[in-house]
Amino acid sequence: MAVLGGDFEIGGGRRQVVLAGVFVLAGIAIATLGEATQQRIAGMLRGSVLRPFVAMQEGLAQQRTRAGSVDQLRVRVDSLAAIVTTQSVLVEENETLRRLLTLSERLGPDFRSATALRPGTSGSESIFLLDVGTDDGVHVGAPIISPEGLVGKVQDAGASSSVGIDWTHPDFRASAMIPGADVYGIVENRRGAFREEDRLVLTGTAYNEVVLDGSDVVTSGLGGVYPRGIPIGTIDGVADSQGTWRKSYWLRPRVLPGSITHVLVAAAGAGGDAMSWPDDEDGGLEPDAVRDSSGSGPDGNGS
Amino acid sequence: MVSLTFVVIAGLASLHFLLHVGFGLGRGAPDLLTIGLLLAAREMRIGWSAGLGFGFGILEDALSVLAFGANALTMSLVGMAGAATRELFVGDSWLFVVSYFFFGKWLRDFVHWVLMGEELRRPFTEQVLLQGLTGAAYAALAGVVVLVVTGFSSES
Numbered sequence: 001m002a003v004l005g006g007d008f009e010i011g012g013g014r015r016q017v018v019l020a021g022v023f024v025l026a027g028i029a030i031a032t033l034g035e036a037t038q039q040r041i042a043g044m045l046r047g048s049v050l051r052p053f054v055a056m057q058e059g060l061a062q063q064r065t066r067a068g069s070v071d072q073l074r075v076r077v078d079s080l081a082a083i084v085t086t087q088s089v090l091v092e093e094n095e096t097l098r099r100l101l102t103l104s105e106r107l108g109p110d111f112r113s114a115t116a117l118r119p120g121t122s123g124s125e126s127i128f129l130l131d132v133g134t135d136d137g138v139h140v141g142a143p144i145i146s147p148e149g150l151v152g153k154v155q156d157a158g159a160s161s162s163v164g165i166d167w168t169h170p171d172f173r174a175s176a177m178i179p180g181a182d183v184y185g186i187v188e189n190r191r192g193a194f195r196e197e198d199r200l201v202l203t204g205t206a207y208n209e210v211v212l213d214g215s216d217v218v219t220s221g222l223g224g225v226y227p228r229g230i231p232i233g234t235i236d237g238v239a240d241s242q243g244t245w246r247k248s249y250w251l252r253p254r255v256l257p258g259s260i261t262h263v264l265v266a267a268a269g270a271g272g273d274a275m276s277w278p279d280d281e282d283g284g285l286e287p288d289a290v291r292d293s294s295g296s297g298p299d300g301n302g303s
Numbered sequence: 304m305v306s307l308t309f310v311v312i313a314g315l316a317s318l319h320f321l322l323h324v325g326f327g328l329g330r331g332a333p334d335l336l337t338i339g340l341l342l343a344a345r346e347m348r349i350g351w352s353a354g355l356g357f358g359f360g361i362l363e364d365a366l367s368v369l370a371f372g373a374n375a376l377t378m379s380l381v382g383m384a385g386a387a388t389r390e391l392f393v394g395d396s397w398l399f400v401v402s403y404f405f406f407g408k409w410l411r412d413f414v415h416w417v418l419m420g421e422e423l424r425r426p427f428t429e430q431v432l433l434q435g436l437t438g439a440a441y442a443a444l445a446g447v448v449v450l451v452v453t454g455f456s457s458e459s
Contacts, residue, residue: 031372
């Protein structure tokens with residue numbers, strides 16, 4: 001086994017030890033750099049040395065998407081067509097009412113479709129790469145959604161690619177509500193003993209509010225990060241209660257991060273409302289459930 | 304011989320990123336980067352071995368925004384440790400080879416877990432004991448396969 005026991009110079013001298021120390025110090029130095037500098041270095045490496053590998057996964061993901069079931073896509077298109085058709089009257093009515101009240105036009109978020117790529121290396125479990133960047137109008141903090149609901153947000157945006165985090169990331173937070181029940185809170189990640197046990201929890205809800213298991217939880221739009229009305233999950237029991245004034249609830253997430261391959265990223269105007277969520281056969285939210293707290297209707301425009 | 308070793312190491316690094324990033328296999332693929340570093344560490348001096356570890360580590364860090372620098376520092380230390388083992392062991396047996404890859408990979412996972420920081424790391428039982436030990440066994444097996452395939456094992 002020459003490789004594991006062949007010719008070598010034992011030790012290597014003081015110069016080698018100093019050189020090793022320099023590399024260890026360099027490792028410590030880059031770990032303590034500012035986040036912006038770290039992201040710049042990471043972006044440069046992703047755009048150069050690692051570009052062929054990232055491009056290859058992009059190509060494979062696109063091939064998989066193209067090979068998807070045509071029937072499933074047709075069902076989704078039909079569902080969306082039905083929603084658009086039934087909403088056209090409401091949109092027109094909404095515009096008329098806004099004009100009568102002399103309110104300006106309400107802008108919703110503008111989404112870009114993107115392919116989500118998992119790096120699959122150590123320490124990258126909660127992140128994914130996106131093939132859209134600032135050139136496409138994507139910015140840091142932009143919400144990322146899938147047909148099932150909220151996936152996460154953009155953590156770092158480069159010119160043509162960006163890095164997103166999903167809800168299993170410890171930094172994930174979303175202002176949320178239960179439509180129709182007037183219950184508001186914050187959805188955050190609660191880590192389990194194993195990664196498969198990671199769960200979402202709705203915290204900060206009033207103790208005396210009655211929340212039924214199976215109730216849909218959607219983004220509330222408060223804070224301006226996520227548009228209102230994006231499904232996050234469904235209530236799955238009480239997690240804990242603090243005294244007699246606050247309760248937390250477990251959520252069953254709508255989006256399983258491991259299954260994400262194709263997402264939509266908000267390009268501009270992240271505030272406002274998500275339009276009615278498609279009622280697809282994969283368990284999409286019922287249109288009636290996407291309703292703001294004032295009960296404005298299934299279009300969720302809230303005006 | 305040395306140049307062939309480095310061709311193999313460059314090939315292992317490329318294959319690592321091809322499997323992990325290109326094909327998106329994640330833990331389904333062995334950690335060929337660590338195997339390559341451990342192989343190189345037996346051929347290189349301690350300083351260059353740490354440098355190679357730093358280079359490999361920063362490439363992995365580029366794909367992780369969670370703890371940037373943790374992989375670079377970890378791999379530098381593993382490279383140093385690998386080169387330092389030459390002073391302690393002159394391995395020629397399969398037992399040594401398997402142990403070297405196994406403990407090298409496990410050490411890499413353990414040090415990375417420590418450096419990731421309390422907020423980001425998974426519980427010790429999951430990441431270091433369960434995933435760490437299975438990953439180390441997988442890497443040891445892959446390392447042996449690499450030695451057999453490349454013919455290094457028959458050159459003793």
